[in-house]
Structure formats: C-alpha cells, structure tokens
Amino acid sequence: MTDIEIPRPTSGDVIELILDDHRLFENLLRECRRSDTDRAAAREALAELLVAHAVAEEEKVYPELRRARAIGAHEEEHGEEEHAEINEALLAFLEAKGTDTKKYDAALEELATAVNHHAGEEETDILNPAREDLSIDRRESLGVAWATRRNQLLEEGCASAEQVAALIAEAVDEGVLAPEEAREEADAVKDAAKEKAKEIEEAAKK
Incomplete structure (x- = not known):
C-alpha cells in the first residue's frame, strides 16, 4: 500500500483504462523527479502501479487478445519481455538508497526510458489492433476483468x-x-563487433 491514492476504476473500455494508466505512469515519474514532493511516496506508488498494471495485462488482456487474433504470439511475448525489463529497471530504482542521490536519479531515468518505450510500442502494436478487432462489449468485459x-x-x-x-x-x-550472465555476454559480443566495425571504418579513411 502507498500513501499516494491510485485511482481504482472498476469498469470501462480496457483500452481507455490502460491508456489512463500510461498517463498516470508519466505523472508519477514526474513526481519522482520533483524536488518539492514526497519522492519516496511517489516511488512506492509508481512501483505498485507498474507491477499491478503489467500482471493484470499478462493474466487478463494479452491471452484474450491472442485468442481473438488481435495480436499474435510475437506481440504477446514481446510485451511480457518488456514488462520483465521494466521490472529489472524498477528493482534498481527501488534499491537506490535515499531519494536525493545520483544513483536514484540515474535509476529513475533508466526506468523512465523502459516505461516510455514499452507504453509507445504497446499502444501501437497491441492496443490499436484491439481497438480494430474487438467489439466495444468485449473490450468492456475485458476492462472489468483487468x-x-x-x-x-x-x-x-x-x-x-x-x-x-x-x-x-x-x-x-x-x-x-x-539470464543476466547471458545478456551481459551478448552485450559484450555486440560491443566488440561495433568496435571492430569502427576500426575498419577508421582504417578505410586513411
């Protein structure tokens, strides 16, 4: 539970409900940045909303959209992967000691980048097809479940x-x-490939 009151709608078009939360993410991220607010309370509220929103989507929305063929396996799996990446950034943010440190600020911006990227993709690749392929009755039924x-x-x-x-x-x-180790290894391979390409480009200029 958090000291900041998070709206709790009980019904509505699932698309509009999800979009409302996306706007709330932006507001809470802004509150986490401000120097004249209770950053700790804003951080807690943002964390609770991000997790509740994503878990409800994965359990109630994505499977239904896939059954309705509004989205395919790729969109569902990609959405879940991005939720997991947001959780990684969120954990780093939650573990930042205090709310007035460089670590807090850096972790917040990493989280903001992940959240904003996912929200944009979800609105384009998941919510737009849902808007086109599901009737309003079905979207409202899904809104209640979510x-x-x-x-x-x-x-x-x-x-x-x-x-x-x-x-x-x-x-x-x-x-x-x-696993984190596998991703670190993949990143190292990518970095090495970029460095090699840069060396070749520099050599070609000489």
Whole structure:
C-alpha cells in the first residue's frame, strides 16, 4: 500500500483504462523527479502501479487478445519481455538508497526510458489492433476483468523489492528473460563487433 491514492476504476473500455494508466505512469515519474514532493511516496506508488498494471495485462488482456487474433504470439511475448525489463529497471530504482542521490536519479531515468518505450510500442502494436478487432462489449468485459485483478494486486501490495525480484526470477525461469550472465555476454559480443566495425571504418579513411 502507498500513501499516494491510485485511482481504482472498476469498469470501462480496457483500452481507455490502460491508456489512463500510461498517463498516470508519466505523472508519477514526474513526481519522482520533483524536488518539492514526497519522492519516496511517489516511488512506492509508481512501483505498485507498474507491477499491478503489467500482471493484470499478462493474466487478463494479452491471452484474450491472442485468442481473438488481435495480436499474435510475437506481440504477446514481446510485451511480457518488456514488462520483465521494466521490472529489472524498477528493482534498481527501488534499491537506490535515499531519494536525493545520483544513483536514484540515474535509476529513475533508466526506468523512465523502459516505461516510455514499452507504453509507445504497446499502444501501437497491441492496443490499436484491439481497438480494430474487438467489439466495444468485449473490450468492456475485458476492462472489468483487468481492473478487478489490477485493483486486487494494489490492495494486497505487489511491488516490494522482494516481490519485484521474484517476478524477475520467474521471467528468467519461464524463458521470458535471458539470464543476466547471458545478456551481459551478448552485450559484450555486440560491443566488440561495433568496435571492430569502427576500426575498419577508421582504417578505410586513411
């Protein structure tokens, strides 16, 4: 639970409900940056909302959209992967000691980048097809299911550092997210390839 009151709609078009949360993400990220607000409360509210929103989508929305053929396996899996990446950035943000340090600021911007990227892709690749392929009745039925699960998670409290770490571990176990070591190795290979390409380009200029 958080000191900041998060809206708890119980019904509506699932697309509009999700878009409302996307706007709320932006507002809470802004509150986390401000120097004249309770940053700790804003951080806690943002964490709770991000987790509740994403879990409810994965349980109630993505599978239904796939059954309706509004999205395919790729879109569903990519959405889940980006949720896991957001959770990784969120965990680093939650573990930043205090709210007035460079580590806090850096972790916040990493999280903001991940959240904004995912929201943009989701609106284009998932919500637009849902808008086109699902009737308003079906979207409203889905809105009730999503909001009910989201609100339940918010009431229970779902985004302590331990809970977020458990979600990341689950994503790795399910193959949604590659183990950190494998991703670090892949990044090292990419960096080496970029460096080699740069060397070749520099040599060609001489």
